[in-house]
Amino acid sequence: MRADRLVSLVLLLRRHDRLTADTLARELEVSTRTVLRDIEALSAAGVPVYAERGRHGGFALLPGFRTELTGLNHDEALALLVAESRRGAQAFGLGSALASAMLKVVDALPEHYRDTATGAAERLLLDPDTDLLARRHVAEEIPAAIVAEVRRAVLAGHKLRIDYAAADQDPQRRVVDPIGLVTVRGQGYLLAMRAGTDRTYRLSRISAARELPEPAQRPEHVDLDRVWQERSRRFREGGELVLVAVRVHPARRAELLGTAVQVRTEATEADGWLRLALTFQDRRHAEWAMWQLGADSEVLAPQWLRTGLRDRAEALLAHYRSAP
Template structure:
């Protein structure tokens, strides 16, 4: 246990540069006294850890102690960092780099660990290509040349020129300042700014990309999680969104909520059904979502949605009417 903690302590200092005893204690889930004892143990073992005093002080490693993973190239190391989801690596064009990097990691393991790790890996399946209903989970296809060019611009901090096909529009070239990359449910997105305004581009709609030599206008640090949440909030509250009042059977509530952009109100009716006010991206999205729920849901408002669903059901009934 202590050996693992000492290794974790060294890795934390390598990754963050300098951390206070309190911060290390929080990360390692131990007391600050235990951290101080571990620091002493590392120093006694020859690890060059030192203390910096003052308001912004803490513990750090001598710069010369910084090392790299032997044998891993840039893309392989990057692939391992996003390997929490194999599909995430695929979305950013790092699938082959991930496979190559993992082979090197396995080869570097001690012989006794190698067999154990290989056996354990065969007992775990992550992100299979189909679900229990044999429905194929298809990730969006992005040409390797395109995603590689986007990646280079993001990591180098250079402007990026993309030929982008927005929904319902003809493709056109635009120059953006790339901020970062995000993958959600097998879809890759480029977060960027254009003329100072936030923009989000789906990678599958980027037809061509060119990294420019000009530096991108962007902050040195970015909180991608926060940036994604803020853009999601703007997406859910803008555009041609529609709000729908709907009654839904409790057993299908999650199906409704999963397709909606947001749930504004919710209450239970006397018969046990739920009455929700939800928002959808547009009228087409609202009609599609309610149609999937069949008789397990009823749109109460707006009237145009009730009429549209009624007419659609009538057309289906006519199509399957028993002939005389």
């Protein structure tokens, strides 16, 4: 809405003192022409925004236009600023809303809290895009219209019609009773019921969604964390999971456990290596995970996995034996 955008524009100028039209357009996700029209609207409404010409010019505000948000102590303000990590909000289609809200909160804080809390927030980082090995987290791309429709049905308590494609299958249309939304490592999930049976749908696999007027058949209150933990447990213990017995060097234990679905048993052998029984989602997942560890691991069972890793290694060796 334009009113929200005008407020965000004012708060951006208050926070950064001076910004160009191009920078404002990027921050607000609109065109430069729209920014210029918004500047004119603010001026007509009496907001003292003015343009500075020259190489380092841009738009700026005269001092003023501040309302203080009282009742927050320093730690509460810091918690709000640290919460600006957008990964979960993006998964639910709320990234731009979070950015706008944080601008309003920062601008409304009493000055002594704003300065100290903002400086402290610069020292804390949650969920960076890459880890220490430069492995990049790839966020799921979900059309905003689909996420918005799913979110509306969840919050309104209405039935939801979706076109959903399970792994390696064509999309199928189904009507579900939405319970809640969960985000895990940037991946969004819809928890729902279908014909009285628990269902979990990955948001990135929903190709179309529409909120229906009929009320959803669901509990009035829900402990979403408990529901997610229960469904996660059932997933780990059922389905087409693959059980693998391995030996692994202790230095690679964390990496292996980070890819497995579940660790069934673990013991330390005489040579210091670890012997584990683990489950993986399927054959492809198991072979990929063990291949990453190279000679720092040895698959003991099943035989098909040992054979698959051997064939991969022989193919790679043959490839590099040939002249470049």
